[in-house]
Amino acid sequence: MSTVHLGMPGVRPQHASPGSSHLRGDRSFPAKARTELANPVLRQNLQHATSTIQAKRASVVREVRDWQKLRDAGSALKWQVTDHLPEMLVQLEESVQAAGGTVHWARDAEEAGEIVTRLVLERGQQEVLKVKSMATQEIGLNETLAHAGVHAIESDLAELIVQLAGDTPSHILVPAIHRNRAEIREIFLRTMPDLDPSITDDPAELAGAARRFLREKFLDMSGSVAISGGNFAVADTGTVAVVESEGNGRMCLTLPRTLITVLGIEKIVPSFQDLEVFLQLLPRSSTGERMNPYTTLFTGVAEGDGPQEFHLVLLDNGRSAVLADPEGRSALHCIRCSACLNVCPVYERTGGHAYGSTYPGPIGAILSPQMTGVTGPDDPNASLPYASSLCGACYDVCPVKIDIPSILVHLRAKEVDQRREASGQFHGTWDVAMRGASKLMSSPRAYDAAVRASSALGAVKRTGNIGKLPSALPLIPGWTDHRDLPVPRQSFRSWWKDRERHGGAPAPRPDGDGPEDSPASGEDA
Amino acid sequence: MSAWQDARPSRVAGMSARDEILARLRSALEVPRRDEVTEPGDVPRTYQRADDRAEGSDPAKIRQLLVKRLEDYTATVHRTTEAGLPEAVAAALEGAASVIVPPGVPEAWLASSDLSVTRDDGTAGPRALDRIDAVLTGCHTAIATTGTIMLRSDDLSGRRAISLLPDLHVIVVQADQIVLGVPRGIERMGEDPTAPWTMISGPSATSDIELSRVEGVHGPRRLHIVIVEPEPEPEPGPAPDAPKTAPTSQETS
Numbered sequence: 180m181s182t183v184h185l186g187m188p189g190v191r192p193q194h195a196s197p198g199s200s201h202l203r204g205d206r207s208f209p210a211k212a213r214t215e216l217a218n219p220v221l222r223q224n225l226q227h228a229t230s231t232i233q234a235k236r237a238s239v240v241r242e243v244r245d246w247q248k249l250r251d252a253g254s255a256l257k258w259q260v261t262d263h264l265p266e267m268l269v270q271l272e273e274s275v276q277a278a279g280g281t282v283h284w285a286r287d288a289e290e291a292g293e294i295v296t297r298l299v300l301e302r303g304q305q306e307v308l309k310v311k312s313m314a315t316q317e318i319g320l321n322e323t324l325a326h327a328g329v330h331a332i333e334s335d336l337a338e339l340i341v342q343l344a345g346d347t348p349s350h351i352l353v354p355a356i357h358r359n360r361a362e363i364r365e366i367f368l369r370t371m372p373d374l375d376p377s378i379t380d381d382p383a384e385l386a387g388a389a390r391r392f393l394r395e396k397f398l399d400m401s402g403s404v405a406i407s408g409g410n411f412a413v414a415d416t417g418t419v420a421v422v423e424s425e426g427n428g429r430m431c432l433t434l435p436r437t438l439i440t441v442l443g444i445e446k447i448v449p450s451f452q453d454l455e456v457f458l459q460l461l462p463r464s465s466t467g468e469r470m471n472p473y474t475t476l477f478t479g480v481a482e483g484d485g486p487q488e489f490h491l492v493l494l495d496n497g498r499s500a501v502l503a504d505p506e507g508r509s510a511l512h513c514i515r516c517s518a519c520l521n522v523c524p525v526y527e528r529t530g531g532h533a534y535g536s537t538y539p540g541p542i543g544a545i546l547s548p549q550m551t552g553v554t555g556p557d558d559p560n561a562s563l564p565y566a567s568s569l570c571g572a573c574y575d576v577c578p579v580k581i582d583i584p585s586i587l588v589h590l591r592a593k594e595v596d597q598r599r600e601a602s603g604q605f606h607g608t609w610d611v612a613m614r615g616a617s618k619l620m621s622s623p624r625a626y627d628a629a630v631r632a633s634s635a636l637g638a639v640k641r642t643g644n645i646g647k648l649p650s651a652l653p654l655i656p657g658w659t660d661h662r663d664l665p666v667p668r669q670s671f672r673s674w675w676k677d678r679e680r681h682g683g684a685p686a687p688r689p690d691g692d693g694p695e696d697s698p699a700s701g702e703d704a
Numbered sequence: 705m706s707a708w709q710d711a712r713p714s715r716v717a718g719m720s721a722r723d724e725i726l727a728r729l730r731s732a733l734e735v736p737r738r739d740e741v742t743e744p745g746d747v748p749r750t751y752q753r754a755d756d757r758a759e760g761s762d763p764a765k766i767r768q769l770l771v772k773r774l775e776d777y778t779a780t781v782h783r784t785t786e787a788g789l790p791e792a793v794a795a796a797l798e799g800a801a802s803v804i805v806p807p808g809v810p811e812a813w814l815a816s817s818d819l820s821v822t823r824d825d826g827t828a829g830p831r832a833l834d835r836i837d838a839v840l841t842g843c844h845t846a847i848a849t850t851g852t853i854m855l856r857s858d859d860l861s862g863r864r865a866i867s868l869l870p871d872l873h874v875i876v877v878q879a880d881q882i883v884l885g886v887p888r889g890i891e892r893m894g895e896d897p898t899a900p901w902t903m904i905s906g907p908s909a910t911s912d913i914e915l916s917r918v919e920g921v922h923g924p925r926r927l928h929i930v931i932v933e934p935e936p937e938p939e940p941g942p943a944p945d946a947p948k949t950a951p952t953s954q955e956t957s
Contacts, residue, residue, distance in 0.1 A: 190716055190719070190724060190731055191714075191728065191731055192728045192729075192732040193713035193714060194713055195713070196713050197712070198712070224914070227915065231915055244752075245750070245751040245752050249751045251748050252747055252748055252750075252751055255746060255748060256747055258739075258742040259742040262733070262741040262742050263741075264729050265733070268726065268729075269726070272722075283721075284721040284722040284725050285721060286713065286715055286724060286725060290721060335912075336910050336921060340912070340913075353911065353912060355913070356915075359914055360914055363913055382913035382914060382916045382918050383918045386920075386921050389921065390922060393922065394834070394922070398831050398834055399830075401829060401830060413897075416897045416898055417898070418897055424908070424909050425908055425910050425922050425923070426908040426923025426924075429868050429922070429923060430868065430922055432864075433865050433868060434865060434868075444725070444729075449744065451893075451894050451897040452887075452890060452891065452894055454890050455753070455886055455889075455890040458886055458890065458903075459886050462850075466911070469773065469849065469850040469905070470850035470851065470905035472777075472904065472906050472923070473902065473903065473904060473905075473908070474902070474903040475864075475901070475902055475903075476893075476897075476902075476903075477900045477901075478898035478899075479898070481899065481900045483826050483863060484857045484863040484864055484865075484900050485857075485863075485864055485865075485900055493725070495725045495728065497713075499725065499728035499732050500732070502729060502732035502733065503731070503732035503735060505735050505736060508732075
């Protein structure tokens with residue numbers, strides 16, 4: 180690719196800063212998934228949540244006759260934004276300034292944290308209220324504020340539960356989905372000093388407790404600062420839209436004196452009228468509602484209504500790096516609805532924590548590694564593009580038609596190429612497994628021996644599958660690290676021998692449910 | 705310390721964050737994608753837009769759909785006519801001892817209600833508003849397909865704080881404010897896009913605990929919608945005070 184002179188020689192797209200960003204876990208996806216899969220509460224809650232939301236989504240999407248046309252429009256609008264991102268951002272900046280707002284630019288997580296912290300401290304505040312926001316989670320804003328002695332209180336119920344528990348969110352939409360009601364009651368009793376201990380674990384009572392706990396904070400907000408994210412920012416008017424259910428967003432956007440909104444630079448929609456597309460696509464895809472209970476739209480500062488000071492922080496933190504890959508850049512079109520999480524067979528089992536990033540699920544698997552860059556085979560994010568069966572369900576439900584499976588394949592290819600280039604790095608378990616399997620499978624004798632050995636060793640899980648067996652199949656280490664193999668009751672070769680012995684008549688099927696239902700032969704382990 | 709923990713995004717000394725981000729993005733876009741660049745005119749607008757034929761459907765049917773959607777959200781709907789409005793408002797406000805109204809709400813709306821009325825002059829702070837039982841507002845637009853009421857910060861819908869803190873919100877919707885689809889609603893909003901807007905679709909709700917829906921977290925826990933319909937056409941026989949003549953539910957969307 181030839182380099183064109185851009186007037187700014189030397190400025191290249193940059194990955195997210197590794198220091199403060201919550202975009203990379205400490206272990207690879209398979210390693211974390213193994214831990215998460217062992218948690219039965221998590222699996223049960225997840226299964227219930229994902230299937231319920233999935234069904235609700237499907238039923239309200241079915242109502243909309245022009246759904247596919249809306250998706251086409253949503254996708255094209257997002258392409259329009261990415262294709263013209265620099266100009267759109269400049270236009271947004273002008274619109275916000277014209278409406279009395281102040282615009283800040285943050286290259287990375289640290290810079291965004293510094294800007295917000297400075298704004299809060301300059302206003303003499305020690306406590307700020309927050310509206311649920313992916314961007315501020317991504318940049319670890321609460322931790323940055325805590326360093327400066329500022330306590331950030333999450334006002335969304337699920338975020339509050341997660342925060343009070345000292346936990347991390349596991350789902351974009353329902354961050355506390357890994358907690359059940361009894362656990363939540365315990366968390367509240369431990370952390371809300373004035374709570375009546377006779378409270379039951381009825382969700383309505385628990386929500387009531389959160390209402391009382393936060394209402395006091397909201398009412399004292401008059402001189403204070405609130406921090407929000409934003410779902411959409413309209414380039415031609417400077418309007419920011421915040422979509423929510425509980426009303427905590429309205430509180431934070433209306434009652435404080437100063438409002439700070441942290442927004443990823445990709446959240447733009449070109450014109451106000453274009454909201455007609457996204458405000459139809461988002462609620463139905465997200466919570467499975469025709470419309471979410473509350474949407475607030477505000478433009479800069481309005482006299483006599485709401486905050487008298489508005490600061491918009493535009494955040495890069497790796498987004499320019501995503502934009503730099505033409506095959507992967509449409510990951511920036513995501514409107515954070517979480518529909519792809521709920522349909523994903525991998526996410527449904529492992530949950531969000533296994534992805535190690537603020538952005539879990541299929542979209543996280545393409546967004547996180549592109550934002551952080553992948554530094555080598557040991558980088559935990561190198562494993563994310565493989566956290567998928569490529570079934571394609573995510574693409575079908577994506578309201579802006581991000582072709583997640585194709586990007587996953589593209590990122591896998593990139594990762595393999597990267598390792599191949601750094602030759603000598605080409606010794607991941609996967610490659611060794613492939614090489615081993617090829618050696619093994621090209622020798623009938625060796626293959627037969629290995630299969631017999633695996634059953635003879637009796638190292639078989641109760642489920643009847645072969646689990647992780649690094650030593651039982653010495654020639655294909657790694658293969659069973661990542662998948663369970665059904666135990667063959669009889670090898671094909673011995674079955675064939677039997678068949679020949681029976682003079683060509685079909686031999687009894689080794690799995691025991693053949694037409695004759697005969698017991699499997701003596702070759703069986 | 706692993707390699708990925710050492711790497712830091714580089715910044716160009718002496719360049720502002722704004723200029724540097726814009727330069728990064730321009731540099732990123734130098735690598736063209738396979739398809740043509742999308743210009744505004746390339747966006748396929750084949751979905752049902754504001755001028756869709758369906759917007760001209762029988763207003764009574766559209767109202768019927770709005771009622772159905774609102775009731776789906778467990779909002780309480782009162783259908784009335786201009787003459788019956790004070791009675792309907794009084795019924796919606798039942799149980800409340802105090803109400804706040806935006807300055808432009810006609811006095812006639814409260815003619816049948818007997819409670820302490822505060823006409824908002826912009827001075828009441830959050831604590832004062834929290835002590836008021838109810839708020840009565842008009843609205844700007846109602847979208848039938850989604851059961852959405854749109855409030856603009858103005859004399860009829862009020863500043864945002866007053867419709868947020870009281871526990872009961874009563875909204876009066878006039879028949880001519882009702883549209884069918886979201887695009888028509890956004891178009892009406894677009895006449896004054898920079899005003900603060902609040903779109904309300906049912907009472908405050910959460911499903912954060914085991915996905916079981918709980919109503920009333922932070923916003924008003926009860927939502928009453930009073931729909932003012934035209935006086936029914938004088939027909940031989942029927943009682944003039946029965947506005948419930950709208951055809952039964954027929955999906956218009």
